[in-house]
Amino acid sequence: MEGKILLTICLLFVFSAQSFAQGQVNKNENNVAINGYDVVSYFQANGPMKGSDQFSLTHDGVQYHFSSVENKNLFEEDKNKYLPKYGGFCAFGLAKTGKTFPVDPTSYKIIDDELYLFFVGPVQGKMTDTKELWNMDEQSLSLAAEKAWKSKE
Numbered sequence: 668m669e670g671k672i673l674l675t676i677c678l679l680f681v682f683s684a685q686s687f688a689q690g691q692v693n694k695n696e697n698n699v700a701i702n703g704y705d706v707v708s709y710f711q712a713n714g715p716m717k718g719s720d721q722f723s724l725t726h727d728g729v730q731y732h733f734s735s736v737e738n739k740n741l742f743e744e745d746k747n748k749y750l751p752k753y754g755g756f757c758a759f760g761l762a763k764t765g766k767t768f769p770v771d772p773t774s775y776k777i778i779d780d781e782l783y784l785f786f787v788g789p790v791q792g793k794m795t796d797t798k799e800l801w802n803m804d805e806q807s808l809s810l811a812a813e814k815a816w817k818s819k820e
Contacts (some may be wrong), residue, residue, distance in 0.1 A: 692729045693755035693770060693784075699723075699730045701784070704772040706731060706749045707738035709782050715773055726750075749782070753816050757786040759797035762812035774798045778809070 694700050705718035718732025722739045725731075726746055733739040742749050753761050760768035771787035774796050785798040801808055 675694055691754050691756075691767065692727070692766070693751075694729050697730070698728075699732060701751065701755045701770075702733075703732045705734040705738050706751060706782065707741050709751075709775055710749065710780075715775060739813065748780070751782040751784055753783075753812060755784055757797060758783040758798050758812050759801045759808060761787055761815050762801075762808040765815040765818070771796075776801070778805075 680747075692700055695702060699720075700706070702719050703720075705716050707728060708714065708716040708718075716734040718734050720730075720732055722733040722736055723730055724733075724739060724743065726742075731742065732743065747751050752758060754767070755770065756767040757770050760766065771786040772784065773787040774787045776783045776785070776798055783801075785801060787794060787796045787798075789795070
């Protein structure tokens, strides 16, 4: 198991690891956060849904898309409730390396009413979801991710 974790960490370095500044947000080349997923939808029964530029707004210079006007309004009322932890970067990668990594917006976990996102990708020809690795040691990884994120303030 330890070998799998180390291999995953090595592969994470390959996938666009970058240093970051506090407040940085995971956005695409069009300045859209979380690959256009509706951050409010993660907290709803149907789970994550792709948003639409028809229902979008800009917050701190980054565009967020929503699946409905209702979700857009909920976000406007309480942005901090819905913004993902660590700017929407992979929680596992941040904890293990102190750097940011892309995520698969469908790999997520709500912990204490906060949204955590994770990287999913091939590891030795097998798709690996870093959420599974996170779940194996959530407490210490959470502390490490918090420390790494706060160190950039």
